[in-house]
Amino acid sequence: MSVELAANVVVAGVLTGLVYGLMALGLSVIFGVVRVVNFAHGEMMTVAMYAATVLFASLGMDPFVCILPVAVAFFFFGYALQRTLINPFIARPEHSQFMLLVAVALIIVNGLLMIFGPSARTVQVDYQLESFEIGGILLDKARLYAALAAVATAAGLFAFFRTTRAGKAIRACADNHLGALVVGLDVKKLYALTFGLGAVCVAVAGCAMVLLVDVTPPLGPAYTLLAFVIVIVGGLGSMPGALLGGVLIGVSEALAGLFVAPSAKGMFSFGLLILILLFRPQGLLGRRN
């Protein structure tokens, strides 16, 4: 096996991993602020992917153009979901929140199955087969653009949390819930805003991902698990951690596919998760609380 092949596989793994990372970033932001684990995260991702395939098939929209309308729709969807369904569960025990989101996930997966059927949907654009070559390493155009979209979105989110008033207010909520209430922040609204932003991450990741894989309804639960693995590895609630975790998982999946068997790739991710939980339960970049 040549070094060149391995290098190509690693690069592809990094690029896919950045898209995974953006998806996981949504989960991480939601957990970090609202303290609710979104068990319907991967299912939301497949909704975004289906939305992109529909827009592509009906209007011929490029998936990267789809990002804008899908992200706007997802923001309102996430906002509404938090306001109506999840907010009453904030103070309830974890298993209760878990059940709520499992029910949401069940409705989404099977709703998609009802509408689109079990067969895979895909998007075909002409640049999917093209690539750039840099020093013997081939970069798939679609994969590179997908990774760039993911990085740009993550950077935008980062800037939002650092520089805007709303972003700072959300971070204040995450740091000290009671304190945020005392200084008069509208915590409920900020939570809904956070959920909306988490959904935007999912929307962008979904539109980008549709260029890399075919979408079927059962992909949802698989992505939920993947997102958990990534955020635990990176650190639940840490934004750079989610991206780092995504890249690590992307690379480990790619290498497992190359050296062992593609079907065993999940074992490496879960193995990594178990090791992290045992030796650094706060995750690679997480803070202990």
Added chain:
Amino acid sequence: MTRTSASLAILGAVLVAFPFFAGNYALSVATLILYFAYTGQAWNVMMGFAGQLSLGHALYVGVGAYAAAGLFFHYGLGPWAGLWLAIFLCVAMGLVVGFLAFRFGISGVYFALLTIAFAEFTRIGFDHLDWLGGPGGLFLKVAQRDSWDLPNFRGPPLMYYYAMLALCLLALLVCSRLLRSKAGYYWQAIRENEEAAQALGINTFRWKMLAVAISSAMTAVSGVFFAFYYNNLFPEQIFHISRSIEIILGPIIGGIGTLFGPILGAAVLTLLSDGITDGLAALGWEIPGIKQVFYGVVLLAVIMFLPNGIWPPIARKLKL
């Protein structure tokens, strides 16, 4: 006789007499209810009693099922031998998960995710274990089903129904004793406030490990039953996270931490799922997925409006 034990005796009598009135279909539904009631009871020991949320109980069902089925398939050993291997392996795995989690102070959401990780890890491992059939599945020979062959646990549906009924009763008795034992009180203290329990001198590590051991041993028995009732095992199905969720829906809907919640929850959910299937068939709406959508909506409603499950309010009404 107290009101509770009298009601229980009536319910038991009805269930024992049930097969004489019911057809094969109703019997299979009832067996399924009892299966979920029993498995839910097992999960409830860990979550409902000791407060440790496991989202990976399919791990114990799967390992238990494969242990007994493997012995039967390769060496012709019946489930009575396989049962002990299943229990041994499941308790060992449960203790490993528990040891690693509790030693390293992992709890809450993180513990739940660790249990998922172990179940998924094992699922993929079994996919690559050719000795037990791998992804293609392990199939037990379906023997003649008219006579009761207890040593090999082969027989008519009636036999499986009574076996499951006996297990359910046993589990109910064991759990009610446990809940009123020293361990039960310690568990409840840990569930309500682990730090306070520790401050009172309770060795929380040891008691949590005991809860995991009992829960995984009980679940192992479900696995053995599953293997010999369904006769085919696929890692993709038996270890899947949706199986783990299925197991815990009953106790959560019925009422976590209660003795009767898992039983009522299993009955309500199984009948609901069947009722939805029949209702949709009658309406002629047979689109794949529609049933689960309805199921999800009902779950959503129950969890929103009855946060403690459906059993506690009923128990109050019936003064049990």
